[in-house]
Amino acid sequence: MNKSVGRNLLIIFLLTFFSVLISLPRELPIKFEIGPIKVDQTFTRQPILGRDMDLKLGLDLIGGTRLTFEAKTDDINESNREKALESLKEVIARRVNLFGVSEPNIFLSTFEGKNRVVVELPGIDNTQDAIDLVGKTAQLIFAEVVEPTEGDENSQGGLVPTDLTGADLESADVVFDNVSGKPAVQIVFTPEGGDKFAEITGRNIKKVLPIVLDNDVVSAPLVQDRIEGGKAQITGEFSVEEAKNLAIQLNAGALPLNIELVEERTVGATLGSDSIDKSVRAGLIGIAVVMVFMIVMYRKLGVVADVGLIIYGVMTLALYKIIPVVLTLPGIAGFLLSVGMAVDSNILIFERFREEKIKGVNLEYAMEISFGRAWDSIRDANIATLVTAFILANPFDWQFLHTSGPVRGFAITLAIGVGLSMFTGIFVSRNLLRLFIRSKFK
Amino acid sequence: MIKEFDWLKYKKIYFAISITMIVICAYSLINWGLKLGIEFTGGVEAEYKYTEEVNLDKLTSKLEEKEIVISSSQKTKQSTYIFKVADLNEEKRVEFKEIMGENLEEIRFELVGPSIGPELVKKTYYAIAIAAGSILLWVAYQFKSVKYGVSAIAAMLHDTFILIGSFSLLGHFLGAEVDFLFVTAVLTTLSFSVHDTIVVYDRIREIKKKHGGSVTDIANRALTETMRRSINNSLTIAFVLASLAIIGGDTIRWFAAALLIGTILGTYSSPFVAVPLLETWENIAKKRKKE
Numbered sequence: 001m002n003k004s005v006g007r008n009l010l011i012i013f014l015l016t017f018f019s020v021l022i023s024l025p026r027e028l029p030i031k032f033e034i035g036p037i038k039v040d041q042t043f044t045r046q047p048i049l050g051r052d053m054d055l056k057l058g059l060d061l062i063g064g065t066r067l068t069f070e071a072k073t074d075d076i077n078e079s080n081r082e083k084a085l086e087s088l089k090e091v092i093a094r095r096v097n098l099f100g101v102s103e104p105n106i107f108l109s110t111f112e113g114k115n116r117v118v119v120e121l122p123g124i125d126n127t128q129d130a131i132d133l134v135g136k137t138a139q140l141i142f143a144e145v146v147e148p149t150e151g152d153e154n155s156q157g158g159l160v161p162t163d164l165t166g167a168d169l170e171s172a173d174v175v176f177d178n179v180s181g182k183p184a185v186q187i188v189f190t191p192e193g194g195d196k197f198a199e200i201t202g203r204n205i206k207k208v209l210p211i212v213l214d215n216d217v218v219s220a221p222l223v224q225d226r227i228e229g230g231k232a233q234i235t236g237e238f239s240v241e242e243a244k245n246l247a248i249q250l251n252a253g254a255l256p257l258n259i260e261l262v263e264e265r266t267v268g269a270t271l272g273s274d275s276i277d278k279s280v281r282a283g284l285i286g287i288a289v290v291m292v293f294m295i296v297m298y299r300k301l302g303v304v305a306d307v308g309l310i311i312y313g314v315m316t317l318a319l320y321k322i323i324p325v326v327l328t329l330p331g332i333a334g335f336l337l338s339v340g341m342a343v344d345s346n347i348l349i350f351e352r353f354r355e356e357k358i359k360g361v362n363l364e365y366a367m368e369i370s371f372g373r374a375w376d377s378i379r380d381a382n383i384a385t386l387v388t389a390f391i392l393a394n395p396f397d398w399q400f401l402h403t404s405g406p407v408r409g410f411a412i413t414l415a416i417g418v419g420l421s422m423f424t425g426i427f428v429s430r431n432l433l434r435l436f437i438r439s440k441f442k
Numbered sequence: 443m444i445k446e447f448d449w450l451k452y453k454k455i456y457f458a459i460s461i462t463m464i465v466i467c468a469y470s471l472i473n474w475g476l477k478l479g480i481e482f483t484g485g486v487e488a489e490y491k492y493t494e495e496v497n498l499d500k501l502t503s504k505l506e507e508k509e510i511v512i513s514s515s516q517k518t519k520q521s522t523y524i525f526k527v528a529d530l531n532e533e534k535r536v537e538f539k540e541i542m543g544e545n546l547e548e549i550r551f552e553l554v555g556p557s558i559g560p561e562l563v564k565k566t567y568y569a570i571a572i573a574a575g576s577i578l579l580w581v582a583y584q585f586k587s588v589k590y591g592v593s594a595i596a597a598m599l600h601d602t603f604i605l606i607g608s609f610s611l612l613g614h615f616l617g618a619e620v621d622f623l624f625v626t627a628v629l630t631t632l633s634f635s636v637h638d639t640i641v642v643y644d645r646i647r648e649i650k651k652k653h654g655g656s657v658t659d660i661a662n663r664a665l666t667e668t669m670r671r672s673i674n675n676s677l678t679i680a681f682v683l684a685s686l687a688i689i690g691g692d693t694i695r696w697f698a699a700a701l702l703i704g705t706i707l708g709t710y711s712s713p714f715v716a717v718p719l720l721e722t723w724e725n726i727a728k729k730r731k732k733e
Binding site for chain 1: 535623626678679688
């Protein structure tokens, strides 16, 4: 047994060491002064497994917006629906990327025939802009004005769309109109688009050529001459922001489906950092009370449990970074709840240990037998919790269950906590106790 | 040996306590119901911090001109307000924000469409059904007895009902709202309740195997042996959650409170609901067999 304890303690030590390494912030300033020795430098961790191992925080902690749009798919038949939704997601992703949001998250969600796109944008403060940018279809059409044919009662004048559309665009950019100085969008056609444009302008000289965006005429310039070269300018009552958004939408392509905003959740950066401060403080105080309680109740055994708890905390944090888990406010609550459950393994064992000790068996034997017996309870009980965590986390994205971020965040941290606590509660505590009991006798 | 205590002698008292709690909760639920958050009702909840004090009446009348009705406005801190609007579509949302003004910091803004609430309720039912069903199967399989499984589930439903009822009371008297996170807390309570019951059941099974004896004696002994553990464990969880509920900030307050209530109930119901139920049932079954 001697050998295996030594080996196990080495494993624990190495795991803890690596966990501490990963848990620490990437850049750690070290400053201290002992007599003549002065240290003032920043310790920077090299990437591990090709990743920087930073803790990922959810929208409720860093601030940002989560937008849920519902896609109108009624007029699209079943077989094309999935394709349309996929391309909807792609177009939105392109728009968001062009807008310059770092680490956006875009995914589809379906429930009972309702198709939705969820767009998560961290660190956005102007939500209206984001909604406008994502939500507009941006269907661009050049139309011709047709006069009613004289003598024909049935003939009606109006706008007739040409075959020149947003699909013929090469690029779009914000420019400022030479005459008015107002922001406008300059578009460059593809070679084919340029030919079409030349032909259309050629047959509409001295006529207006309305530019229609999402069924609204945004401008109706008068064509002076046939335009070669494949360039045009859309002027209108744009603000700089609007022009910029329009350019992004045109560059990213039109949405294949109409979408409507059904849910919005915005958390300001202040509330986010406030939540972090408060919940971390609350968590530290709570854990400190638990540690004191364990020492008061179980004396030296309590100290061993507390060491186990610290190792547990460090390993949990390291796992969050490795997986990586997006930490949310409910996630922090899930972690704290799992701390309580981690301590439970120890309490179960220590109570067992007390009983066995009363029976008068030797300490080492009492300890081994307590761990053996308590393990059954711990395993059976924790499986019940893991089942619930599994349903809440919904890892297979079953659409009849919740797919919401906050609930999932809670369930994932709870599950990791329960799983890891079985490891630290049994393996770590047991080997630490073996060491502890042996040193007591020798 | 640890001093034996005849826990089950007082089982009528435990049942009376549980029934009283259930009656109070049922009364509260019937009379006051639950205070549903916007996730269930749909609508808008916005929290703004203004750089200067604002005239609420002026804001309200301006909004009314645009046919936007504020259902409640509440001052939380210095020049910080929470506004609630029953319904707001995309166009109205723009108007709302325009009227609210520029000199503010948006602390949070939540808009939930009318279709979300019913879906949430449906998904919650599914989640509870699947969780309860799989836990029942697990317990029944582990202890090779439907009685164990059903008693554990009865204790679990007891906890869930009282948790929901207590939020009806908290909603009525303190304004606690039932939201998405509350649903999570309920589901966690489900599992925690069973978690605790299994620990006691496990001890019953072990004593039965090793020493045998009457159902009542076995149950009493198991309760004695697990009581300290139950109390100590629920205390440690309570320390963490109470700390979170008190100083963890507004966003998480009621969630932590719900988990706290659920934890206490879960610990209480294992020795005082699940085991007495199981013992009573086993005894009745035995009597029937003899007859």
